[in-house]
Amino acid sequence: MTATTTSRTAQRRVFWATTIGVSVEWFDYAIYGVMAPAITHNFFPQVDPTAGLLATYGVFALSFLARPLGSMYFGSRGDRIGRRKTLLTVILLMSGATAAIGLLPTYSAVGLAAPLMLLVVRMVQGFSAGGEFGAAALLYEHVGERKRGMVFGLFNLSSYVSALSALGLAALLTQLIGETQVNEWGWRVLFLISLPLGLTGLYLRRRVEESAVFIEMTKSGTVSERPVREAVTQQRKRLFSFFGLIMLNSVAYYVLNAYLPTYLSENAGVSRVTALSASALISLTMLFLQPLYGLLSDRIGRKPVLLFAAVGLLVVPLPTFFIAGLGTFAFVYLGQLLFVLVAAPTSALAAVVGSELFPAQLRYSAPTIGYNFAYAVFGGTAPLICAALLGATGSQLAPPIYIMAIAVVAFLIMALTLPETAPCVRRPRSVPLDQLERESL
Incomplete structure (x- = not known):
């Protein structure tokens, strides 16, 4: 089973309900990365700045260990009791955990209890985030095949809207009150913002209907008992x-x-405001790139676009770090622009490929598990590994070389095992669609 079309009004409602929830997830994680210096300042002993930063990234990485557990728990619920009900629980738990970080006492107030409480809240946050990727299943089952890649390209903009919001708010707050005040108390404001965002997402999700695909599976008794x-x-x-x-x-x-x-x-000696402002502009640039890559994948297929991204991420990391490290706003932006021009397809196509790869009875659980296990092993550890490699080698080449190594492995996996999932490419060779989900284009 693939997807069934619904009314345009219902599609728009589902699009916004799913997108804002994913935005909360990515805002939560982006703001932690952006506020890493403030987290280090407030939650760890101020003996060795490098050790403190590594500890901050360590908590960031450990929270990702809870995501696979969350993916199995919420993935099972999403395929057994419904996409909508599961996503309501996910967004409430996730936004609440993020807001709690803004209320935690600091190391100066409670000592070692502070980083321990930070870790606990981050683990709750990671557990809940483990179920959010299932929002793609709900969206997928409400839209038709036509321009599906572009629709999901727009859907995946949520991650960069969130990054843009996190970076932009951090840069603005730093400009308004100064880095010292941000480190003292301003960082709390950015975490507390997630609570109203989450409540907005909860409201929108309560107004959408369960997908016809899942309803039909329930009626026909084809819902998996152990997805x-x-x-x-x-x-x-x-x-x-x-x-x-x-x-x-x-x-x-x-x-x-x-x-x-x-x-x-x-x-690299770049001012904090310059680094944040250029990164915010890069996230804005991604808002234009992702739908274009999604539309391109509708025309030529998902796999060629993804292989292009893997090759590109083998080529551009060294120029990215070198150019961005030159220090001016223009160079920081240009260096990162090289990176996003080739990295954008991996974000634009992740959700649609995951939804197309797996059958309806496993559409919530299977991609959610694959997504969160990969993020636990590689996403959560990426800042920690890059910082550790830089500290151990003293070479600024270490982080980009790590990215290049990952690109080689990913290219081989996708080239050898990933099937083409785009309807425009696979339809002539695929089995007929289920009658329920036959598209009325």
């Missing part, structure tokens, strides 16, 4: 293919949005 087990045992090859795609996407995203702004300000 996680079926996904792991029956979809191993496709999970591996999707893992390769998300491995590349996760490293690219978190290096660009969580590591690079801090690297530039802490290690």
